[in-house]
Amino acid sequence: MVDYVTMPPKEARWLIREGKYTKQTSGMCAGYAQANLAVLPAEYAYDFLLFTQRNPKSCPVLEVSDKGSRRLNSIAPGADIAADIPKYRIYKNGVLEGEYTDVVRYWREDFVSFLIGCSFSFESELLSSDIPVRHIEEDRNVPMYITSIDCVPAGIFHGKMVVSMRPLPPDQVVKAVTVTASMPRVHGAPVHIGDPEVIGIKDINKPDFGDSVTIHPGEVPVFWACGVTPQSVVMSAKPSIAITHAPGHMLITDVKNTLLKF
């Protein structure tokens, strides 16, 4: 049986490129950062890059490719952006067209790729610090909510911030803030602690994305800016074409999570 947990990222990316692995990447290549993907035609690239600059907590950019290039120089040298993710989605005018295990034949010379940090990285740091992560304990997807917090608009891109929520015992909250504050490249410190209504969440048990999780009596819901924000903002701007990863099917990078602190 193949051990995906201890596999080096380069090897995992090869298996994915060869079509031998097409499932979610959660838990693969332990200790290495995984990244969200958004590919846009160059005509939208400036507005989107500006949007990420203005909304660094939701959109912490790890790397932007050169125009037309399928390569990354910094976070995953040797990776093929169009083939090393297990499942891609293509949207046209904001509508999902289909899912693909690679997008090589759809690649265009005017495409620019944005790789954005993912909360998988800080979750592994929370666990190392003996802070419980409920949706992992319950083997569910993290609960995510559309808030009333406006992102700072840039050009055609605007929308509400999406957050993820992890319930914590009160004596773990300060530790969780400190641990994640040291990792601004993967969403950083929480954006809100406590009462969900303050940020426009009406029912904590009905997330807009992902699964609901158990909140034990006395536990405090803690909310972090979520990488679904840029995807949701991109889709609502209805660009002529956009390529993203399918949820949970990320790019595995060569960057260790611990190095995202610097």
Next chain:
Amino acid sequence: MVDYVTMPPKEARWLIREGKYTKQTSGMCAGYAQANLAVLPAEYAYDFLLFTQRNPKSCPVLEVSDKGSRRLNSIAPGADIAADIPKYRIYKNGVLEGEYTDVVRYWREDFVSFLIGCSFSFESELLSSDIPVRHIEEDRNVPMYITSIDCVPAGIFHGKMVVSMRPLPPDQVVKAVTVTASMPRVHGAPVHIGDPEVIGIKDINKPDFGDSVTIHPGEVPVFWACGVTPQSVVMSAKPSIAITHAPGHMLITDVKNTLLKF
């Protein structure tokens, strides 16, 4: 006598706009961040924004204006980018054309303004932490050096990193790293500690910009990425036109230095 040190930023910007203050801004409006300015036509804006994303230690962007707008929404609401800096420089094809106390009549609808963090902010934090800042003690400009460290290129923009240097007693070095590491929006932690030759500096007593300062026996030179990097990179790319602040004549923002930690 007017007390510029305790003056609120809004008032200082008004005096500057009215032409009643045209000197350097060092020490004005204590506790508030000051910003470097680079204005470029929109055709260069994507490459330059990408350059800042790839080189966050030298080019920590505080705010990017909307195209054609002379306003800032975040760091200095109400400020006029074209009038609230005491002295501007206009470069054409990389050559200095002249210095002006405002650039209103030169403003164009395709201009984009980049406001970039300045080491004045972390120097005030160093002083609050009882860490000596030599060039302030000696009433000189900070010594700056062109290093052998390549910036990550983006489009037409490329070049070597420029660093500033502050000599410290050995028992203050760790404290200085910790204090500045907590302020990534104003250059963050040092890029090098110790032997200047490691980063291509041949003679520590002959800085490329600014003044040399006394290094006492046993003191360690500590090097930070410097806001001169983006200006030097912009100039060497020779854009048709670029407007910058004149050295030391910064935009005074409404953002408190202590808030640059978040």
